[in-house]
Amino acid sequence: MNTVLSQFLIGVPTATAIWSLLLVLALTGLAVLVARPERDQATELTPVVPPPDDPPPVADLRRYAEEVAVAAAGAAQTARRHRAAWLAAQDTLDRAWQAYDEAETTARRFVGAGALPSPRTPRTPAEYAGRERWLHQEAVAAHWRGELSVERLRDVFAHRDGWDPRRHPVEHEVMLARAVREDRRAAYRAAAWRERVAWRDAELAAEAARSLAVEAYAATQRVRPGRVPLPRTATSAATRPTRATRWHPARVG
Known part of the structure; x- marks a missing residue:
């Protein structure tokens, strides 16, 4: 009975640490997935400046x-x-x-x-x-x-x-x-x-x-x-x- 209890007390912290690490990795991946569309959208909205034309000969x-x-x-x-x-x-x-x-x-x-009379002929x-x-x-x-x-x-x-x-x-x-x-x-x-x-x-x-x-x-x-x-x-x-x-x-x- 003492052996089982001791194994349980030793295993609980280890499992807790593993689950905490998995939770941190899951939250990090979710944050990357959420932030990536914004970066893609910002990249799409950025105007593409064509290279300057070469001066005519x-x-x-x-x-x-x-x-x-x-x-x-x-x-x-x-x-x-x-x-x-x-x-x-x-x-x-x-x-x-x-x-x-x-x-x-x-x-x-x-x-x-016009006021003068015409000469008589x-x-x-x-x-x-x-x-x-x-x-x-x-x-x-x-x-x-x-x-x-x-x-x-x-x-x-x-x-x-x-x-x-x-x-x-x-x-x-x-x-x-x-x-x-x-x-x-x-x-x-x-x-x-x-x-x-x-x-x-x-x-x-x-x-x-x-x-x-x-x-x-x-x-x-x-x-x-x-x-x-x-x-x-x-x-x-x-x-x-x-x-x-x-x-x-x-x-x-």
Whole structure:
């Protein structure tokens, strides 16, 4: 009886130690299993940074710089051509305004002519024929001087739009002065529209030329060793051409 009791007392601490060791190992394995998915998930969420691309060869950079330089030279030539066209359109506009101003001054002299009675002349077939001949001659002369449009000249010969050959030459002179003023006003408005279109084309061409010039310079800098490439800001607001202040005559009508 004493032997059995002694063996029991000796074996209990040993079994307790074994079970304690097994429990510690089980808890350690459970902690590893719980923590491993978090590490895997963290690994999956970490962005994969690709290795930096190799810089392009110098030959490719030089070829690109040459192509951009050719494009920039062509754009500069186009910008100069559009600017020359705009300057020509502006000269045409100035001449059209001057012509209209002269016609307006001439027509203004006949403002009070309607209040005066027409001179009395004998109303004979010869008188009417002379009036018609005078009207046609004056209308043709005004047309050849560039004062009267061909459409207006047709109305004169067709006796349309108030062109009555039986009217007195004084009345015809007033009508011709007003017709010349209206035609020159229309010519001025057409010239003003063409000048605005030419200015817009010149502005766009200048902006394109400036952008290509900046890009060509940056491409040249990238070819040279030891140079820091310039930022690609060729089309930013700071590089856009500013619109020049232009004088315009007062708009008509």
